[in-house]
Amino acid sequence: MTDDTPRLARLTTYPLKSLDPTDHESRAVEYGTLAGDREYAMVAKPADAAHDPETASVGGQGDYVNGKRTAAVHRLRSSVDREASTVTLREQGGDDARTFSLDAPGELNAYLSDYFDEPVSLRHEPRGGYPDDREYDGPTLVSTATLREVASWFGITVDGARRRFRANLEVDGVPAFWEDRLYADRGEAVAFRVGEVELLGLNPCRRCVVPSRDPDTGEETPGFREAFLRERERTLPPWLDSDRYEGNFRLMVNTRIPESEWGAGLSVGDRVEVLGTRQC
CATH class of the missing domain: 2.40.33 (M1 Pyruvate Kinase; Domain 3)
Known part of the structure; x- marks a missing residue:
């Protein structure tokens, strides 16, 4: 070439x-x-009046927690290990990194809910993920x-x-x-x-x-x-x-x-x- x-x-x-x-x-x-692209998504259950069809997740399970919804996502650093099925998160500028299971996301959901100050849960879709x-x-x-x-x-x-x-x-x-x-x-x-x-x-x-x-x-x-x-x-x-x-x-x-x-x-x-x- x-x-x-x-x-x-x-x-x-x-x-x-x-x-x-x-x-x-x-x-x-x-x-x-691409394999693994947007395979996981964070979802918040919306109040009916605030529900935005453009940010709604597949299957009516709530709204994606993304940059359209909140600027707080930009301050959250992440690293996913697909082999170990874990994600490591830390806030921008902080040293307190924590690693969570993606297969049993109870602790991860609690962390995300605390970080975003609203109930947030993880969704998983291995067949094509959650495309934008x-x-x-x-x-x-x-x-x-x-x-x-x-x-x-x-x-x-x-x-x-x-x-x-x-x-x-x-x-x-x-x-x-x-x-x-x-x-x-x-x-x-x-x-x-x-x-x-x-x-x-x-x-x-x-x-x-x-x-x-x-x-x-x-x-x-x-x-x-x-x-x-x-x-x-x-x-x-x-x-x-x-x-x-x-x-x-x-x-x-x-x-x-x-x-x-x-x-x-x-x-x-x-x-x-x-x-x-x-x-x-």
Whole structure:
């Protein structure tokens, strides 16, 4: 591969939805997404009047405890050990790390309830996890150059932008906003291959309040949305022409992985190749 060959530069999962990432050299595809991605979620039982359909968990079991609900999630550091089936948590800036069982989460639920000051319990879904987008439930994708460009708008590091936008797949060897080539109009998908795995690019990812906050403290960046909209308009690729692109508060691509690809794997360094537009 030459230096300008699109390639998979990072491969990331979020074992416990809304908390810290885990980077991998390779990862299997299971049930349409990366193995172990958002396999666990924190859920709070809502008061009826406060129930938000956009944050509601699958099966009507309550609302996700995520960045849309509370900035407190940003101040909670986490590390999941899948082999031991444990999670280690600590508050940002603190040294008191505690390890909990994921199989018998009673003590974990008590810790989370105390931390968030409301009843919180763990949910587990090994068959595809709890994707941020239930319709386009494959791994999300962005380019390194895009993260570098967006980081320059706010005077933050590329890793800071990476942690704010929380993509699964990061592609290098391409210009900023290259990923906007990976979706077309409604009723269409853009097929592309990463290594030996074929994915379908479907939708530009609509952003929420989470990227506007410092990923360590939860402190909101003043004027983030307004600046993002202005800069996204200024740098919008002239070739971008999709009726799925509704407004400039969008970044990354939502995908789907066909069932025929389940069981295959992705690896850092895999070549990325655009195959063309297909009818859905």
